[in-house]
Amino acid sequence: MENPWAGITLVLAIFSALLLGLRAYQRARSPDPEWLRKLLHLAMGIVAIACPWLFASIWPVILLVIGLASFLTALKFSDFLKRFFGGVIDAVERESLGEIYFPISVGLLFLLSEGDPILFCIPVLILTLADTAAALVGRRYGRLRYQGFRGAKSVEGSLAFLGVAFPSTYIPLLLFADAGRSETLLIGLTLSLLLTLVEAISVRGLDNLFLPLGAFFLLQAYLQLEVNQLAAHLGVAFFLFILFGFFCLRCSRQPQGGLV
Numbered sequence: 001m002e003n004p005w006a007g008i009t010l011v012l013a014i015f016s017a018l019l020l021g022l023r024a025y026q027r028a029r030s031p032d033p034e035w036l037r038k039l040l041h042l043a044m045g046i047v048a049i050a051c052p053w054l055f056a057s058i059w060p061v062i063l064l065v066i067g068l069a070s071f072l073t074a075l076k077f078s079d080f081l082k083r084f085f086g087g088v089i090d091a092v093e094r095e096s097l098g099e100i101y102f103p104i105s106v107g108l109l110f111l112l113s114e115g116d117p118i119l120f121c122i123p124v125l126i127l128t129l130a131d132t133a134a135a136l137v138g139r140r141y142g143r144l145r146y147q148g149f150r151g152a153k154s155v156e157g158s159l160a161f162l163g164v165a166f167p168s169t170y171i172p173l174l175l176f177a178d179a180g181r182s183e184t185l186l187i188g189l190t191l192s193l194l195l196t197l198v199e200a201i202s203v204r205g206l207d208n209l210f211l212p213l214g215a216f217f218l219l220q221a222y223l224q225l226e227v228n229q230l231a232a233h234l235g236v237a238f239f240l241f242i243l244f245g246f247f248c249l250r251c252s253r254q255p256q257g258g259l260v
Contacts, residue, residue, distance in 0.1 A: 045128025
């Protein structure tokens with residue numbers, strides 16, 4: 001977009017409409033607070049994917065990041081703002097700053113990717129789709145859980161993350177990157193396995209930082225490797241994932257309530 005102020009206005013208008021719409025939905029239907037947060041998470045991610053086409057320079061993105069992060073921080077503490085938007089991000093029982101980390105991670109990705117849509121969009125897709133799938137599947141269908149550093153995670157949620165992270169990486173690489181088919185497959189498998197482990201150990205919303213940044217640095221490195229090197233990395237990732245699976249089996253137990 002030639003006019004960066006038009007892009008900033010568009011993003012802010014969409015974000016405001018999302019918050020107001022979700023607040024109205026919350027008042028009318030009283031949905032699960034986690035479902036409400038993930039709807040916002042999903043919508044913010046879809047908007048963020050458009051950044052490389054909306055903005056040609058970094059300063060509008062930095063301005064948006066500062067504004068949105070400040071607003072979301074104030075929303076957690078301001079009674080005035082809670083009267084209008086309360087319940088959208090602050091109704092869950094667990095302590096999390098994930099909604100604040102989200103715009104920060106998008107800004108860092110935009111800066112690091114230097115306008116490369118592949119390096120920007122794949123990490124955002126993983127953050128948006130795979131992380132949402134893990135939370136919703138884990139909360140709705142999670143039966144086997146394992147203890148993370150500071151809270152329980154579900155095996156079902158982790159498998160959902162893996163199942164969505166792979167096509168979120170593989171399909172964009174296959175359609176838009178210069179990598180060969182073998183390289184694309186190996187990168188997709190390795191990245192999704194490693195990021196599943198990252199998601200499993202992240203707490204307090206830090207996955208909204210660790211996942212996209214981890215995806216960026218891994219993707220940037222893997223796109224420079226040959227097939228045999230990528231195969232070796234996949235072997236290591238698979239070994240770590242198997243160890244993680246044994247840990248889950250040893251620590252799993254029936255949940256006492258909802259989990260993510």
